[in-house]
Amino acid sequence: MNALAATNRNFRQASRILGLDSKIEKSLLIPFREIKVECTLPKDDGTLVSYIGFRVQHDNARGPMKGGIRYHPEVDPDEVNALAQLMTWKTAVADIPYGGAKGGIGCTPKDLSTSELERLTRVFTQKIHDLIGVNTDVPAPDMGTNAQTMAWILDEYSKFHGYSPAVVTGKPIDLGGSLGREAATGRGVVYATEALLAEHGKSIKGLTFAIQGFGNVGSWAASLLHERGGKVVAVSDITGAVKNSNGIDITALIQHKEATGKLADFNGADAMDANDLLTHECDVLIPCALGGVLNRENAGDVKAKFIIEAANHPTDPDADEILTKKGVTILPDIYANAGGVTVSYFEWVQNIQGFMWDEEKVNQELKRYMTRAFHNIKGMCHSHNCNLRMGAFTLGVNRVARATSLRGWEA
């Protein structure tokens, strides 16, 4: 099942549980606006290449639309649509005053030079600048993009609209970025994991973790788990995978990755087949890369007792069913990875206030938001006798549905 069908299915199930009016259900399912633009890039060698850029703005009932921009060869309109919808429920679960959006360009960033990436980002921004804005739609980084990408968007947007730091989040600190935003998604994953484990009378210290993806989210999550005494026993990325049943020294692995560009040949761990990462022996599995990685082919072989969905939609509905039957507890993406957009909200607030918070305040507030959302989700699980995914979906969908009906339908 593709990402959009799976997301729609979860939404419809939540809508049934909540008994939503059919008019509201239909309106929440259809995106507010879908943008598809051609981005022609003059390459360094003088040739021209066309890429397709997308921005799907799903819903704005609770505030400006918010969500990342992804540069990846598999970016397609259905997936961006699903990711935009997930952002609507995620911002509502976190209870931050936003709707949901997502964007992307179907490209392979590692095959482009820095100046090609800059030109591509500027062309994309020229095509969408009238449809984004501080109070309309606020992009942020996602897979394949980073603070530098946001700086280019900010600069290009500002040529049309005047200097507007709050038009993007996840910016470099020197341009009004928030302290703590770079680590925020991984840190939020760790706060979410702590909240879940505490419910089960457990803590991070001494538990074993397997992590798929070692980019922004995966490396920060691994590093903070390691810092708290968690044993990260396996890590993979696009270049390969490593394992050590005694726990990998994550600080050393990050240094090795920075120096060599790959995980392989790291002294403190053995090489393993990256395809085995998701079924590796561990207590907690944390997918931090692509969607749909847990499916009917591999779900039955998962050894972990807990799955923390740091990636967006890593578990397809078949896998969800298989894992639930096996007694695996899944902490869903629209909660588990909400730390990033929560600190994006803090960044936007700081830009609007013109006042910078210190990192301690950012992290304290992030913990407060993540803990509150966990208890709100548990409340929905109890009220509706459902699992954590449906607890999170009903929480988010209900908040958006209430805002939608309060705003009314008159043209």
Ligand SMILES: NC(=O)C1=CN([C@@H]2O[C@H](COP(=O)(O)OP(=O)(O)OC[C@H]3O[C@@H](n4cnc5c(N)ncnc54)[C@H](O)[C@@H]3O)[C@@H](O)[C@H]2O)C=CC1
């Ligand atoms: N960056 C953020 O603030 C947020 C990111 N997310 C989600 O987290 C996930 C990761 O995002 P980032 O860390 O920002 O991206 P990133 O681009 O920094 O890192 C992605 C990582 O995934 C690895 N990867 C790619 N294909 C792989 C494969 N087939 N097997 C194993 N590893 C593979 C890459 O090598 C890289 O280490 C995505 O699903 C994204 O949507 C969710 C919330 C916020």
Ligand SMILES: O=C(O)CCC(=O)C(=O)O
């Ligand atoms: O920080 C943001 O605005 C969005 C992050 C994002 O794309 C996500 O949570 O999937």
